Amino acid sequence: MELVAIFVSAILINNFVLYYFLGICPFLGVSKKIESAFSMGLAVTFVMSITAVVSWAINNWILIPYELDYLEIVSFILVIASLVQLVEMFIRKISPPLYQALGIYLPLITTNCAIMGLALLASLNEYNFVETVIFGVGSGLGFTLAIILMAGIREQLDLAEIPEPLKGAGIALIVAGIMALAFSGFIGMIT
Amino acid sequence: MSSRSLGGEFIKGLWEENPVFRQLLGMCPTLAVTGAVINGLAMGLATSFVLIFSSLVVSFIKKLIPSQVRIASYIVIIASFVTIADRFLQAFFPPISKSLGPYVPLIVVNCIILGRQEAFSSKNSVGRSIVDALGMSSGFILSLLLLSSIREILGSGTILGYQVMGTWFEPWIIMILPAGAFITLGILLGIALYIEQRAKQRK
Numbered sequence: 491m492e493l494v495a496i497f498v499s500a501i502l503i504n505n506f507v508l509y510y511f512l513g514i515c516p517f518l519g520v521s522k523k524i525e526s527a528f529s530m531g532l533a534v535t536f537v538m539s540i541t542a543v544v545s546w547a548i549n550n551w552i553l554i555p556y557e558l559d560y561l562e563i564v565s566f567i568l569v570i571a572s573l574v575q576l577v578e579m580f581i582r583k584i585s586p587p588l589y590q591a592l593g594i595y596l597p598l599i600t601t602n603c604a605i606m607g608l609a610l611l612a613s614l615n616e617y618n619f620v621e622t623v624i625f626g627v628g629s630g631l632g633f634t635l636a637i638i639l640m641a642g643i644r645e646q647l648d649l650a651e652i653p654e655p656l657k658g659a660g661i662a663l664i665v666a667g668i669m670a671l672a673f674s675g676f677i678g679m680i681t
Numbered sequence: 682m683s684s685r686s687l688g689g690e691f692i693k694g695l696w697e698e699n700p701v702f703r704q705l706l707g708m709c710p711t712l713a714v715t716g717a718v719i720n721g722l723a724m725g726l727a728t729s730f731v732l733i734f735s736s737l738v739v740s741f742i743k744k745l746i747p748s749q750v751r752i753a754s755y756i757v758i759i760a761s762f763v764t765i766a767d768r769f770l771q772a773f774f775p776p777i778s779k780s781l782g783p784y785v786p787l788i789v790v791n792c793i794i795l796g797r798q799e800a801f802s803s804k805n806s807v808g809r810s811i812v813d814a815l816g817m818s819s820g821f822i823l824s825l826l827l828l829s830s831i832r833e834i835l836g837s838g839t840i841l842g843y844q845v846m847g848t849w850f851e852p853w854i855i856m857i858l859p860a861g862a863f864i865t866l867g868i869l870l871g872i873a874l875y876i877e878q879r880a881k882q883r884k
Contacts, residue, residue, distance in 0.1 A: 509859055511712040515792065518708070560768065563786045564760040571753065603709050603790040610783040655875035656867070659705055663867030671860035 493624050495680045496617075500628030503677055506604050507636040508670040510611075513604030517637055518662050520595065527641035531634025533595045535627065537577060538608050541570055542626025545609035546619055566609045574599055604633060639669060687812050694816025700793045701824035702873040707793040711825060712862040713784050718841050721829030722822070723777045727770065727785060729818030731762040732794050733811060739802040740810035746803075755798045756789070763789045793821060831865055832856045 506512045513534070520530045545566055553559050578596050582589045589596075599605060608629055612622045643665050652661050685693070700706045707728070714724040738758050739746075746754045767785045770778040778785065788794070797817055802810040833839060836856030838846035855861045 511709050511859065511862070512787075514708040514712065518705075560764060563764050563767065563789055564757060567756055567760050567789050568753070571756065603787055606790045607783060607787055610786050614783055653871070655878060656871040660867045660871040660874065663863050663870065667860045667863030667867060670858070670863055671855070674858055674860060 493621065496621055497624050497628040499680055500625055501632040501635060502673065503679065505632045505636055505673055506607065506629050507633055508666065508673045510607060512607040513602050513633055516595075516598065516602055517633075517640065517666070518659060521637050521640040521644055521662070524638060524641045524645065526595075527637045528634070529591050530595045531630075531637050533592045533599055534602065534604065534633050535630025536592075537574060537596075537599050537605055538630035538633075539623065539626045540577065541573060541605050541609055542612060542622045543619075544569060544573060546612065546617075546622045549613050550619075562610075562613065566606060570605050570609065604629070636669070640666065643669075687809070690809060690812045691816035691819075694813070694818070694820040695823065696820070698817075699820040699824060699873075700817055701821060702870060704793075704796075705870075706796055707791045707821065708866075709787065710784050710791060711828065712859075712866060714781055715825055715829035715832055715862060716836065716857045717780075718826065718829045718833050719777065720780055721825040723770070723774070724781060724784065725818070725822035725825045727766045728788050728791060728793070728821060729814075730766050731759060731788050731791075732797060732818050732821075733814045734762045735759045735794055735798060736802040736810040736814035737807065739798045740805060740807045743803050751803065752795075752799070755795060755803075759794055759798070760789045793817060828862075828865060828869065831869075832861055836861060 500506075504510065507514065507517050516530055516534070521527050548565060548569060549562070553562060553565065558565075574596065578589075581592065581596070608626060612625055615625075617625055640662070644662065647661060647665070656664070694700070696703070698704060701708070701711050710724050710728065714720045735755070735758050739755060763786060766788065767778075770781070770785060797814060801813050805813070830840060833841075834845060835853045838844060838850045838852050853861070856865065
């Protein structure tokens, strides 16, 4: 039951984009077309799941036993950067079609604050291993949901009449605000 | 090499190249911590500390860093200063550190900081880099203060915890919720762009 709660709340209630404001850059930058938004969401979910496992291992097997928790920030960011590189090389070797689908989005993820945020939040909430994995997958799916919804709305927005200064980022943020308002309706779903 | 005067390097961060309103960098902390002015201010100062000292170190050792590993080196330098800022807040301002939560460690992935190292400090002298970092920091702090003042006044009727609105005022709860952050920033971006377009037409 606890695990279901973590999973659902990561997708709907504490959505990474709409509640924690993490991963705003790809959320605004790669949400013009549904297909590219889907690839980005897929790439983020994939890297988030792996990051959750690796950062948990580093935190619990290296940093905490040796009392090196002041190295948390440095080690997490380095691990994420090298992990993305590794994953990229691995996918290119194993599955060229997947590599083609993810394309440019994979390297871009290194600078995505959502990945770093995931590692930090999991360690802050003191999740155990299974909880961390569920949290990682759920957060990735939540990000995918938000970015695909956003892309769907923005494809329609192209046809709408928008005041000149609000075009681009301005209207995108206002739409995100309305989405956040809609998502805040889920608060209280899990008690 | 930049051809501006030192004053020009500073001023450009305030409006012309303002990190939040013009370059759309560092959006995550901008949205996340601006529910109250005190949090916005603390975040602005912590980010400025990291930006200024990272610029100082990067511009100082720019000739020693091989260009293939420069991004990784910048990240390690930035992460060290973020750790200092995080530990400092935890030790001396525990309530602020608690309410900022994971957003202080997240300064390490703030694109403003890495962006300035790559675009400016790695190519310019130490003095110029510090002035540039000061200008960008001021621009960032001012943007955070603007956004957090609007949200705190409308959302709680207070500023820095002091009551400024009369008892007739019904707080707009939406302004403290995440939705208020997105909508306020969206409207402010629109206003900034409008002012810019008007200024261009006059020229």
